[in-house]
Amino acid sequence: GENVEQHPSTLSVQEGDSAVIKCTYSDSASNYFPWYKQELGKGPQLIIDIRSNVGEKKDQRIAVTLNKTAKHFSLHITETQPEDSAVYFCAASSGGSYIPTFGRGTSLIVHP
Amino acid sequence: DGGITQSPKYLFRKEGQNVTLSCEQNLNHDAMYWYRQDPGQGLRLIYYSQIVNDFQKGDIAEGYSVSREKKESFPLTVTSAQKNPTAFYLCASGPGEKLFFGSGTQLSVL
Numbered sequence: 492g493e494n495v496e497q498h499p500s501t502l503s504v505q506e507g508d509s510a511v512i513k514c515t516y517s518d519s520a521s522n523y524f525p526w527y528k529q530e531l532g533k534g535p536q537l538i539i540d541i542r543s544n545v546g547e548k549k550d551q552r553i554a555v556t557l558n559k560t561a562k563h564f565s566l567h568i569t570e571t572q573p574e575d576s577a578v579y580f581c582a583a584s585s586g587g588s589y590i591p592t593f594g595r596g597t598s599l600i601v602h603p
Numbered sequence: 604d605g606g607i608t609q610s611p612k613y614l615f616r617k618e619g620q621n622v623t624l625s626c627e628q629n630l631n632h633d634a635m636y637w638y639r640q641d642p643g644q645g646l647r648l649i650y651y652s653q654i655v656n657d658f659q660k661g662d663i664a665e666g667y668s669v670s671r672e673k674k675e676s677f678p679l680t681v682t683s684a685q686k687n688p689t690a691f692y693l694c695a696s697g698p699g700e701k702l703f704f705g706s707g708t709q710l711s712v713l
Contacts, residue, residue: 500643523700534607534693534704535646580646589634589700595645 493518495583497594505602510571512597514581515563521583524557524564525591529578538579539566571601606630609694609705615713616681616688624679624708626694635677636702639663640691649692652677681710688712 494517504510516524522543527535541548541555541564548555552571557564568575578598582591607628616622628635637649648661652671666685671677677696681688691709695702 497645525701527702527704532707534609534695534706535702536704537701540701584700589697590636590648590651591700591702593646595643 493521493583493585493592495581495592495594497581497597499597500595501598501600503600503602504571506571506573508571510568510575510599510601512566512579512581512599513563514565514583514594515561516583516592517562518583518585519562520585520587523584523591524555525582525584526553526555526566527580527582527593529580529596531577535580568599571599573601573603575599576601607694607696607703607705609692609708611708612706614708614710616710617713619683621680621682622688622710624681624692624694624710626677626679626705627675628677628694628696628703629675630696630698630703631674632696632698632703633674634697634699635671636695636697637661637667637669637677637679638693638695640693640707646693649679 497514525540528538529535552569554567578596581594584591610625634653636651638646650669652658668680694705
Protein backbone atom coordinates (compact mmCIF):
# COMPACT_ATOMS: atom_id res chain seq x y z
CA GLY A 492 0.00 0.00 0.00
CA GLU A 493 0.85 3.68 -0.05
CA ASN A 494 3.35 5.12 2.42
CA VAL A 495 3.62 8.87 2.99
CA GLU A 496 6.58 10.39 4.83
CA GLN A 497 6.36 13.99 6.06
CA HIS A 498 9.13 16.30 7.28
CA PRO A 499 9.83 18.12 9.48
CA SER A 500 7.68 17.08 12.43
CA THR A 501 8.04 20.54 13.97
CA LEU A 502 8.79 23.83 12.26
CA SER A 503 9.31 27.11 14.08
CA VAL A 504 9.50 30.40 12.13
CA GLN A 505 9.29 34.11 12.75
CA GLU A 506 6.28 36.03 11.52
CA GLY A 507 6.85 37.09 7.93
CA ASP A 508 9.23 34.24 7.12
CA SER A 509 8.42 31.45 4.67
CA ALA A 510 7.69 27.86 5.72
CA VAL A 511 8.17 24.71 3.67
CA ILE A 512 6.84 21.26 4.52
CA LYS A 513 7.89 18.26 2.44
CA CYS A 514 6.26 14.89 1.78
CA THR A 515 7.27 11.81 -0.17
CA TYR A 516 5.02 9.00 -1.34
CA SER A 517 5.70 5.47 -2.49
CA ASP A 518 2.86 4.46 -4.85
CA SER A 519 3.38 5.71 -8.39
CA ALA A 520 -0.38 5.23 -8.99
CA SER A 521 -1.21 8.04 -6.53
CA ASN A 522 -2.62 11.00 -8.41
CA TYR A 523 -4.23 13.29 -5.83
CA PHE A 524 -2.31 15.16 -3.13
CA PRO A 525 -4.24 17.26 -0.60
CA TRP A 526 -2.97 19.32 2.32
CA TYR A 527 -4.99 19.73 5.50
CA LYS A 528 -4.63 22.26 8.32
CA GLN A 529 -5.67 21.30 11.83
CA GLU A 530 -6.07 23.93 14.50
CA LEU A 531 -5.99 22.98 18.16
CA GLY A 532 -9.03 20.98 19.24
CA LYS A 533 -10.56 20.94 15.76
CA GLY A 534 -10.77 18.63 12.81
CA PRO A 535 -8.47 19.04 9.78
CA GLN A 536 -9.58 21.32 6.95
CA LEU A 537 -8.53 21.05 3.33
CA ILE A 538 -6.45 24.10 2.38
CA ILE A 539 -5.03 23.20 -1.03
CA ASP A 540 -4.67 20.18 -3.27
CA ILE A 541 -2.91 19.19 -6.47
CA ARG A 542 -3.36 16.48 -9.06
CA SER A 543 -0.61 14.57 -10.78
CA ASN A 544 -1.11 16.33 -14.11
CA VAL A 545 -0.12 19.67 -12.55
CA GLY A 546 3.31 20.71 -11.27
CA GLU A 547 2.38 23.69 -9.11
CA LYS A 548 -0.71 25.36 -7.69
CA LYS A 549 -1.01 28.64 -5.78
CA ASP A 550 -3.72 30.19 -3.63
CA GLN A 551 -2.71 33.54 -2.17
CA ARG A 552 0.08 32.87 0.35
CA ILE A 553 0.11 29.10 0.00
CA ALA A 554 1.42 26.98 -2.85
CA VAL A 555 1.99 23.30 -3.48
CA THR A 556 4.55 21.78 -5.83
CA LEU A 557 4.68 18.21 -7.13
CA ASN A 558 7.59 16.27 -8.56
CA LYS A 559 6.13 13.02 -9.94
CA THR A 560 9.48 11.61 -10.98
CA ALA A 561 10.92 11.94 -7.49
CA LYS A 562 7.55 11.19 -5.85
CA HIS A 563 7.60 14.21 -3.59
CA PHE A 564 5.40 17.22 -3.03
CA SER A 565 5.76 20.29 -0.84
CA LEU A 566 3.65 22.95 0.83
CA HIS A 567 4.99 26.51 0.76
CA ILE A 568 3.59 29.26 2.97
CA THR A 569 4.91 32.77 2.41
CA GLU A 570 4.66 35.78 4.73
CA THR A 571 3.65 33.60 7.64
CA GLN A 572 1.29 34.97 10.27
CA PRO A 573 0.56 33.78 13.82
CA GLU A 574 -2.79 32.40 12.66
CA ASP A 575 -0.89 30.00 10.37
CA SER A 576 0.21 28.17 13.54
CA ALA A 577 -1.36 24.70 13.33
CA VAL A 578 -0.63 21.09 12.44
CA TYR A 579 -0.41 20.46 8.69
CA PHE A 580 -0.98 17.04 7.12
CA CYS A 581 -0.13 15.94 3.63
CA ALA A 582 -1.89 12.98 2.02
CA ALA A 583 -1.87 10.92 -1.16
CA SER A 584 -4.55 8.87 -2.83
CA SER A 585 -5.15 7.14 -6.14
CA GLY A 586 -8.24 7.44 -8.30
CA GLY A 587 -9.11 3.81 -7.71
CA SER A 588 -9.78 4.00 -3.99
CA TYR A 589 -10.23 7.69 -3.03
CA ILE A 590 -8.95 6.74 0.42
CA PRO A 591 -6.05 9.02 1.39
CA THR A 592 -2.95 7.93 3.24
CA PHE A 593 -1.80 10.68 5.57
CA GLY A 594 1.64 11.81 6.64
CA ARG A 595 2.36 12.12 10.36
CA GLY A 596 1.87 15.87 10.43
CA THR A 597 4.00 18.97 10.90
CA SER A 598 3.45 21.31 13.82
CA LEU A 599 4.06 24.84 12.50
CA ILE A 600 4.69 27.54 15.08
CA VAL A 601 4.81 31.15 13.91
CA HIS A 602 6.32 33.50 16.47
CA PRO A 603 5.04 37.10 16.44
CA ASP B 604 -25.96 24.75 8.37
CA GLY B 605 -24.22 21.89 6.54
CA GLY B 606 -21.44 19.85 8.01
CA ILE B 607 -20.34 16.91 10.09
CA THR B 608 -21.31 16.67 13.72
CA GLN B 609 -19.45 14.52 16.17
CA SER B 610 -20.62 13.90 19.71
CA PRO B 611 -19.76 13.94 22.45
CA LYS B 612 -16.72 16.22 22.41
CA TYR B 613 -15.25 14.43 25.43
CA LEU B 614 -15.91 10.84 26.52
CA PHE B 615 -14.61 8.73 29.35
CA ARG B 616 -14.51 4.96 29.31
CA LYS B 617 -14.33 2.66 32.28
CA GLU B 618 -12.48 -0.65 32.19
CA GLY B 619 -14.41 -3.32 30.29
CA GLN B 620 -16.95 -0.86 28.93
CA ASN B 621 -18.05 -0.36 25.32
CA VAL B 622 -18.61 3.24 24.26
CA THR B 623 -20.14 4.64 21.09
CA LEU B 624 -19.05 7.79 19.28
CA SER B 625 -21.63 9.51 17.12
CA CYS B 626 -21.04 10.96 13.65
CA GLU B 627 -23.77 12.61 11.58
CA GLN B 628 -23.45 14.44 8.26
CA ASN B 629 -25.95 16.46 6.22
CA LEU B 630 -23.68 16.94 3.21
CA ASN B 631 -25.28 14.04 1.29
CA HIS B 632 -21.88 12.35 0.97
CA ASP B 633 -21.78 8.66 0.14
CA ALA B 634 -18.47 7.89 1.86
CA MET B 635 -17.73 8.20 5.57
CA TYR B 636 -14.57 7.46 7.51
CA TRP B 637 -13.26 7.06 11.05
CA TYR B 638 -9.71 8.04 11.92
CA ARG B 639 -7.76 7.77 15.13
CA GLN B 640 -5.24 10.49 15.96
CA ASP B 641 -2.43 10.00 18.47
CA PRO B 642 0.30 12.59 19.08
CA GLY B 643 3.01 12.23 16.44
CA GLN B 644 1.16 9.39 14.68
CA GLY B 645 -0.84 11.26 12.11
CA LEU B 646 -4.28 10.02 11.10
CA ARG B 647 -4.82 6.28 11.04
CA LEU B 648 -7.87 4.78 9.32
CA ILE B 649 -10.11 2.62 11.50
CA TYR B 650 -13.13 1.90 9.26
CA TYR B 651 -14.71 3.36 6.18
CA SER B 652 -18.00 3.05 4.38
CA GLN B 653 -18.57 3.98 0.76
CA ILE B 654 -22.25 3.10 0.67
CA VAL B 655 -25.11 2.42 3.07
CA ASN B 656 -25.11 -1.06 4.65
CA ASP B 657 -21.49 -1.67 3.65
CA PHE B 658 -18.23 -0.90 5.42
CA GLN B 659 -14.61 -1.99 5.28
CA LYS B 660 -11.80 -2.34 7.81
CA GLY B 661 -9.02 0.18 7.74
CA ASP B 662 -5.49 -0.18 9.04
CA ILE B 663 -6.33 -0.42 12.75
CA ALA B 664 -9.84 -1.94 12.99
CA GLU B 665 -9.15 -4.35 15.86
CA GLY B 666 -11.20 -3.49 18.94
CA TYR B 667 -13.63 -1.26 17.01
CA SER B 668 -16.97 -1.80 15.29
CA VAL B 669 -19.20 0.36 13.07
CA SER B 670 -22.58 0.35 11.38
CA ARG B 671 -23.97 2.25 8.40
CA GLU B 672 -27.73 1.89 8.45
CA LYS B 673 -28.38 5.43 7.18
CA LYS B 674 -26.47 7.58 4.73
CA GLU B 675 -26.22 10.38 7.30
CA SER B 676 -24.89 8.34 10.21
CA PHE B 677 -21.74 6.30 10.87
CA PRO B 678 -21.35 5.52 14.59
CA LEU B 679 -18.15 4.00 15.96
CA THR B 680 -18.14 1.65 18.95
CA VAL B 681 -14.92 1.29 20.91
CA THR B 682 -15.16 -2.15 22.49
CA SER B 683 -13.51 -3.50 25.60
CA ALA B 684 -11.16 -5.42 23.28
CA GLN B 685 -9.44 -2.12 22.43
CA LYS B 686 -6.82 -2.02 25.17
CA ASN B 687 -5.43 1.43 24.42
CA PRO B 688 -8.44 3.53 23.45
CA THR B 689 -7.20 6.93 24.65
CA ALA B 690 -7.00 9.08 21.52
CA PHE B 691 -8.68 11.81 19.50
CA TYR B 692 -11.23 10.30 17.09
CA LEU B 693 -12.12 12.03 13.85
CA CYS B 694 -15.02 11.30 11.56
CA ALA B 695 -14.94 12.43 7.94
CA SER B 696 -17.10 12.27 4.87
CA GLY B 697 -16.54 12.95 1.23
CA PRO B 698 -18.10 12.90 -2.20
CA GLY B 699 -14.77 11.65 -3.56
CA GLU B 700 -11.16 12.39 -2.74
CA LYS B 701 -11.73 15.57 -0.71
CA LEU B 702 -12.56 14.88 2.91
CA PHE B 703 -14.60 16.99 5.28
CA PHE B 704 -13.86 16.38 8.95
CA GLY B 705 -15.88 16.76 12.12
CA SER B 706 -14.49 18.46 15.23
CA GLY B 707 -13.49 15.21 16.88
CA THR B 708 -14.14 13.31 20.10
CA GLN B 709 -11.45 12.98 22.76
CA LEU B 710 -11.77 9.58 24.42
CA SER B 711 -10.01 8.92 27.70
CA VAL B 712 -9.88 5.96 30.04
CA LEU B 713 -10.90 6.39 33.67
